[in-house]
Amino acid sequence: MSAAVRLTDLTLGYRRHPAVHHLSGGFADGSLTAVVGPNGAGKSTLLKAISGALKPLDGRVALQGLTARDIAYLPQQAEVDRSFPIDVIDTILLGHWRRVGPFRAVGQELRSQAEEALALVGLSGFERRPIAALSAGQFQRALFARMLLQDARLILLDEPFTAIDARTTADLLAVVRRWHGEQRTVVAVLHDFEQVRAHFPETLLLAREPVAWGRTVDTLTSANLARARAMAESWDERAGPCRRGMP
Numbered sequence: 001m002s003a004a005v006r007l008t009d010l011t012l013g014y015r016r017h018p019a020v021h022h023l024s025g026g027f028a029d030g031s032l033t034a035v036v037g038p039n040g041a042g043k044s045t046l047l048k049a050i051s052g053a054l055k056p057l058d059g060r061v062a063l064q065g066l067t068a069r070d071i072a073y074l075p076q077q078a079e080v081d082r083s084f085p086i087d088v089i090d091t092i093l094l095g096h097w098r099r100v101g102p103f104r105a106v107g108q109e110l111r112s113q114a115e116e117a118l119a120l121v122g123l124s125g126f127e128r129r130p131i132a133a134l135s136a137g138q139f140q141r142a143l144f145a146r147m148l149l150q151d152a153r154l155i156l157l158d159e160p161f162t163a164i165d166a167r168t169t170a171d172l173l174a175v176v177r178r179w180h181g182e183q184r185t186v187v188a189v190l191h192d193f194e195q196v197r198a199h200f201p202e203t204l205l206l207a208r209e210p211v212a213w214g215r216t217v218d219t220l221t222s223a224n225l226a227r228a229r230a231m232a233e234s235w236d237e238r239a240g241p242c243r244r245g246m247p
């Protein structure tokens, strides 16, 4: 299977402090992959780089046949500002902004698609509710509805089920399965290993450097997890620029 996203000797960081070192590999087209690892392992940083929001310090992210409009990116809930005075249906319709353009009116067909997406995530009847008045789980459902409408080939989810109740998680996992069934490429940062084992066939175990990447059964072994923990214990948060590969 060809790779939708290929990473080549990728090094990422902030103000030249590396957060991900020398990562090479690919997310196969249509694959469903969990990215796991200790706190501070660089998981969110990797998703930001794939989405195009963060420029690599070194190496490259190559998107095969995909442009920015083919990517849907769900940041961690804490990074989303909900104080904006907008209701649920307009939030969902923003998922279409790239296709419709900012100045064209939203037609009835689009509105029906938005309502269908809301029904799929269990939010029918919430169309006119301001987003500030949704629970965390309802808001996450709304963001999934927006991604359904976006119709993206590559879907990046950063801790989509953190602080979300079991029922909402089950409903949103069904949406992830649907995307997988439609051969979209899905990459999700997750912390719950049981959930990963049950629902995600591929896993990248990251501890700033890749510890293992492949089938979940081969990646999430106790030896690999112990290695990732040991690597996390030796991190120096004030480490300087990465010098590996430099003369």
Ligand SMILES: Nc1ncnc2c1ncn2[C@@H]1O[C@H](COP(=O)(O)OP(=O)(O)OP(=O)(O)O)[C@@H](O)[C@H]1O
Pocket: 014, 019, 037, 038, 039, 040, 041, 042, 043, 044, 045, 046, 237
């Ligand atoms: N905007 C930023 N500016 C500076 N450093 C950052 C920034 N964002 C992340 N970092 C640092 O980069 C490293 C990796 O962070 P990242 O958030 O990617 O890890 P993570 O694996 O997603 O962690 P968690 O599981 O805690 O969410 C950490 O040392 C973090 O402090």
